[in-house]
Amino acid sequence: MTAIHAETALLPSGLAHDVRVTFASAMIETVEVGVAAQAGDEIAPCLLPAIANLHSHAFQRAMAGLAETRGPADDNFWSWRKEMYRFGLTMGPEHAEAVAAQLYMEMLEAGFCRVGEFHYLHHDTTGAPYANPAEMAERIVAASCEAGIGLTLLPVFYAHADFGGAPPLDGQRRFIHDLDAYARLMERAAALVAALPGGVLGIAPHSLRAVTPDELTAILPLARGGPIHIHVSEQTAEVDACLAWSGARPVEWLLDHAPVDERWCLIHATHMTEAECTAMAKSGATAGLCPLTEANLGDGIFPALAFLEEGGRFGVGSDSNIQISLAGELRQLEYAQRLAHRSRNAIARPGGSTGLHLLEEALAGGGRALGAPHGIAVAHPADLVTLDMSAVDWLPRAKTLDHFVFAEGIGIDGVWVGGAKRVADGRHVHRDQIAARFQQAMRDLLANGD
Incomplete structure (x- = not known):
């Protein structure tokens, strides 16, 4: 069983606080709101659906x-x-x-x-x-x-x-x-x-x-x-x-x-x-x-x-x-609308967060x-993202998603797909071997192109 406890999480109902999500295989098994972390939980300041x-x-x-x-x-x-x-x-x-x-x-x-x-x-x-x-x-x-x-x-x-x-x-x-x-x-x-x-x-x-x-x-x-x-x-x-x-x-x-x-x-x-x-x-x-x-x-x-x-x-x-x-x-989608309409916060509900x-x-x-279930909900795939907010620990949590989209300082920390952790500390678990093959392929392609 893997458990993630997040100070803030984006659920189908919107942003929620003190959220604990568990999964033992590919699917989410429980989503609890307003609960404390338990021993062994992964702790995250913000949890998003991938x-x-x-x-x-x-x-x-x-x-x-x-x-x-x-x-x-x-x-x-x-x-x-x-x-x-x-x-x-x-x-x-x-x-x-x-x-x-x-x-x-x-x-x-x-x-x-x-x-x-x-x-x-x-x-x-x-x-x-x-x-x-x-x-x-x-x-x-x-x-x-x-x-x-x-x-x-x-x-x-x-x-x-x-x-x-x-x-x-x-x-x-x-x-x-x-x-x-x-x-x-x-x-x-x-x-x-x-x-x-x-x-x-x-x-x-x-x-x-x-x-x-x-x-x-x-x-x-x-x-x-x-x-x-x-x-x-x-x-x-x-x-x-x-x-x-x-x-x-x-x-x-x-x-x-x-x-x-x-x-x-x-x-x-x-x-x-x-x-x-x-x-x-x-x-x-x-x-x-x-x-x-x-x-x-x-x-x-x-x-x-x-x-x-x-x-x-x-x-x-x-x-x-x-x-x-x-x-x-x-960000590019939103900025294009701002330029076209000479406005700000174009793609947002009145009074709501654009991010x-x-x-x-x-x-x-x-x-x-893409024909795939989505969102942090029971029986949905455990496709999850945690954010690294260590550089902006001063940021009000209500501003997290706007800051993620429009500013610097918030990065991707962990990514799970179907319950398997593919990214840890912002880095893919097989980055070195995948990147080495790509670099060799590019050398081959550019040499052939010349």
Whole structure:
């Protein structure tokens, strides 16, 4: 039996004091409020439910910081995408596993407990399928097991370069499937996830650019009741191209032509009209926001206030993995709204804590988007985070979550996933061995790139 006693804890009912949580295996067994610590308890100033990172492309962690040199003309998402394709074409299975393990270790150290891996690096460097069609998916699963993070695997269906079924580009050759090959991949992926404690399987039609309407309809049953994630309305050029193709904007088209409900996560959804915000919120779909990546790529600002006013829900992910920071994603989301609306404490209830509201929304939205229970409650997974507040022992406890999101001095101390302690004293328990493999993989990749 493991027991954690926290001076303050974030429960489904809100912040509570003198909370004792026990677990003997993967699930929380008891949650007591207003009780004293007992001998042998782990003592923490603040206990949080670990939050799901709902959107990741693991292989892109390898190029973090390597695409920040301006080209001869204006740089934008599309010029970044060319560099991403070039980098992705050099990565072998061993490299992909080492990079993913490093990333997942960093996510755990940042307070994330589960990752939604939007996995589309499928084939070998020539574009030919591996003998095992799930070779790269197996590497993702192996990396998640080594790091100890929960996994929602979202194999990507990607067939075209643009709206209307345009032939794929050469740089996309590692991503491409037809319907039969994708069905075989999903069959193998289902077996992989079934053997993974806490594993969840969903599908990821890449985008309306990459999937025709008929293909989208055909692959939906392969989700088997699991999550459905899709990129949509990330770029203004995408909106313009969708209008030219269909006469409708991407979110508008998707809501009119697909059975979008609470199983769906619309990644980015950056460029929406008020009508699209309202319709998306009413559909029950989660907005999958990746604020640090969206800022890095110059995507634009998600209309969070309009969406939330209509009852919409969101979670956060790290997408291109330029930086792994739970607090950073939430802070960037809030600051973008402040800049757009020239206000402060934009995403908060009247009179309420901004940090608390951001964390609660990200917790609920991330858990729903990845098909996983969430929160500190009996019979929920023991996915827990304790904070290190030793540098701010003067801080009023009511200000803890605002300080965690918006200031310096509060770090991640311990992280448990399914009852297993993965991070102690802010450091992953297998950091040295995982980091050594990652460093060697990066040396190999950069040498190959040169």
